[in-house]
Amino acid sequence: MLPDKLQALVRLLARLPGVGDKTAQRYALFLCTADPAIARELGLALAGLEAEVGPCTRCGHVADRSAAGGLCAICADPRRDGSVLCVVGRVQDLLSIERSAAYRGRYFVLGRLLAPLEGIRAEDLPLERLKALLRDPARPVTEVLLATPPSVDGEATALLLAEELRPLGARVTRLASGVPHGGDLEFADPVTIGRAIAHRRGVE
Amino acid sequence: MPDAVALDDRRTSHVALRELVVERVRNLDHLELEPAPGLNLIAGDNGQGKTSILEAIYLVATSRSFRTSRLAEVVAHGASVASVRAAVVELDGAAAADTPPGYVRHQSLGLDGARRVLRLDGEPPVSLAHYATRTPVVVFHPAELELSTGAPAARRELLDRVSLFQAPETSRHRAAYARALRSRRELLRLGSGARELEAFEAVLAEHGAALCRRRARACEALALEATAAFARLAPPELALGVRYEPGGSPDPELARAELARGRARDAGRPSPRFGPHHDDLGLTLDGRPARRVASQGQHRALTMALKLAERACIAAARGLEPILLLDDVSSELDRERSTALFALLGAGLGQVFVTTARPDLLADLPTGTSFRSFRVARGALVPAGG
Numbered sequence: 001m002l003p004d005k006l007q008a009l010v011r012l013l014a015r016l017p018g019v020g021d022k023t024a025q026r027y028a029l030f031l032c033t034a035d036p037a038i039a040r041e042l043g044l045a046l047a048g049l050e051a052e053v054g055p056c057t058r059c060g061h062v063a064d065r066s067a068a069g070g071l072c073a074i075c076a077d078p079r080r081d082g083s084v085l086c087v088v089g090r091v092q093d094l095l096s097i098e099r100s101a102a103y104r105g106r107y108f109v110l111g112r113l114l115a116p117l118e119g120i121r122a123e124d125l126p127l128e129r130l131k132a133l134l135r136d137p138a139r140p141v142t143e144v145l146l147a148t149p150p151s152v153d154g155e156a157t158a159l160l161l162a163e164e165l166r167p168l169g170a171r172v173t174r175l176a177s178g179v180p181h182g183g184d185l186e187f188a189d190p191v192t193i194g195r196a197i198a199h200r201r202g203v204e
Numbered sequence: 205m206p207d208a209v210a211l212d213d214r215r216t217s218h219v220a221l222r223e224l225v226v227e228r229v230r231n232l233d234h235l236e237l238e239p240a241p242g243l244n245l246i247a248g249d250n251g252q253g254k255t256s257i258l259e260a261i262y263l264v265a266t267s268r269s270f271r272t273s274r275l276a277e278v279v280a281h282g283a284s285v286a287s288v289r290a291a292v293v294e295l296d297g298a299a300a301a302d303t304p305p306g307y308v309r310h311q312s313l314g315l316d317g318a319r320r321v322l323r324l325d326g327e328p329p330v331s332l333a334h335y336a337t338r339t340p341v342v343v344f345h346p347a348e349l350e351l352s353t354g355a356p357a358a359r360r361e362l363l364d365r366v367s368l369f370q371a372p373e374t375s376r377h378r379a380a381y382a383r384a385l386r387s388r389r390e391l392l393r394l395g396s397g398a399r400e401l402e403a404f405e406a407v408l409a410e411h412g413a414a415l416c417r418r419r420a421r422a423c424e425a426l427a428l429e430a431t432a433a434f435a436r437l438a439p440p441e442l443a444l445g446v447r448y449e450p451g452g453s454p455d456p457e458l459a460r461a462e463l464a465r466g467r468a469r470d471a472g473r474p475s476p477r478f479g480p481h482h483d484d485l486g487l488t489l490d491g492r493p494a495r496r497v498a499s500q501g502q503h504r505a506l507t508m509a510l511k512l513a514e515r516a517c518i519a520a521a522r523g524l525e526p527i528l529l530l531d532d533v534s535s536e537l538d539r540e541r542s543t544a545l546f547a548l549l550g551a552g553l554g555q556v557f558v559t560t561a562r563p564d565l566l567a568d569l570p571t572g573t574s575f576r577s578f579r580v581a582r583g584a585l586v587p588a589g590g
Binding site: 153 | 383394406
């Protein structure tokens with residue numbers, strides 16, 4: 001029904017997260033019928049992606065490969081507090097924490113969580129790189145904040161990391177969870193309310 | 205009829221369907237129903253779609269079916285999508301039944317194969333538990349004799365249905381417990397080292413202990429109501445005992461230690477010997493296990509008592525009388541007990557749907573009871589008197 005070239009494009013687009021066959025088809029048809037400049041620019045951006053952008057050599061966040069030392073903008077920023085290290089599962093989680101503007105330390109991106117059901121084991125986590133960061137006498141870290149998601153895999157990953165990192169001397173903390181700001185308590189998810197109550201604080 | 209209260213003399217608040225629209229659910233191609241706020245009788249021969257109407261109500265209220273765990277089975281043969289829509293009102297006990305005041309909530313469930321799409325007033329619900337607790341509903345169908353005679357799984361489900369209303373996070377603990385259980389089994393199968401096992405066992409112990417505490421609480425409430433209901437349905441000299449028999453522990457530290465100790469034993473087994481997946485609800489008659497000593501009639505009365513207790517517990521936790529769905533009750537109870545049941549039904553209940561192949565059952569209703577009756581044949585409503 002569609003030319004082979006276009007069908008190949010549909011198949012590629014359908015491999016993107018959250019894109020099904022119908023959406024992939026819509027994108028492909030748009031690209032070949034709309035202003036050809038869009039497809040050309042997109043193609044150039046995609047072709048150069050791997051050469052130009054890669055993981056930060058220190059934390060695993062995305063970084064410009066041409067940057068000094070291959071560091072991301074956060075690791076290269078001297079105003080960041082290097083004594084606190086926040087460990088997240090994915091780059092998206094790092095971006096969520098950044099949007100809050102509540103955290104001024106540095107990060108470490110695991111890239112994956114322990115998930116034996118998906119075949120992801122402890123040896124698949126970048127544990128040695130993380131430990132090397134904590135052992136670096138030039139940049140002492142006094143606190144590791146574990147910010148993996150509150151799922152079975154995220155909790156197990158945090159527990160494993162806590163056991164592995166504690167002997168290195170830094171204080172290990174876990175992200176508290178609370179009630180969403182501006183949200184109606186009635187509609188807040190019960191696990192969140194439960195945790196908010198379990199970790200309640202005194203009123204100053 | 206002794207101490208039967210007329211259905212219109214309702215005192216507690218209750219929830220009621222005002223409108224139901226069913227599309228392609230089982231053999232119901234298209235069906236619209238405007239039920240009464242009180243008692244509704246659905247009559248028809250076997251295989252005509254009576255139970256499917258109750259199933260559709262249960263689906264739109266809870267997002268689940270009481271007949272199958274595979275939702276794709278619910279979609280009519282030859283169709284790819286099915287849906288149930290309902291307009292629901294919360295009625296105050298003081299208000300007149302015919303002029304329902306207040307707010308009408310619209311709920312809908314769409315099924316595209318096994319995929320389900322839920323809407324509350326047009327919006328996706330914040331969580332499944334939130335959706336499933338808006339319109340409380342309790343179903344009693346013949347297969348539920350399992351509760352008293354069958355394996356523990358059905359009794360754990362009963363505890364969890366009550367827990368869902370007492371503490372909605374129960375469903376999250378249950379799902380997390382199941383995933384952690386499978387993760388541990390996989391690690392044992394792979395001969396994993398202690399550090400990964402310890403991490404998943406800690407998560408397993410945490411959610412298992414939370415589940416245990418919630419089920420203990422649900423059982424406490426159920427036991428109180430079930431023994432009272434049983435006393436009204438069965439000979440008064442027979443005492444029912446209802447007790448939570450935990451397979452795990454409410455203490456996560458103890459559970460962790462137990463799991464660590466059981467690793468060698470659990471390797472190669474489908475599930476560990478320790479944990480709330482072995483929970484049961486112990487039922488006794490005069491101190492002896494009901495499963496061994498109860499007669500067929502006593503099993504029926506016991507099951508009915510448990511269902512009435514479920515209704516009472518959910519009403520207390522939610523502050524609203526649930527909708528009661530009674531499928532084919534006449535086949536399960538002899539005349540004497542169905543009379544007792546109808547007397548109970550009359551005692552200040554909310555909306556009730558009863559299906560029956562025996563319309564003569566109406567003779568057992570307390571005099572003066574108002575009801576609406578429907579007749580179903582080949583998946584459609586046909587005009588009926590009443």
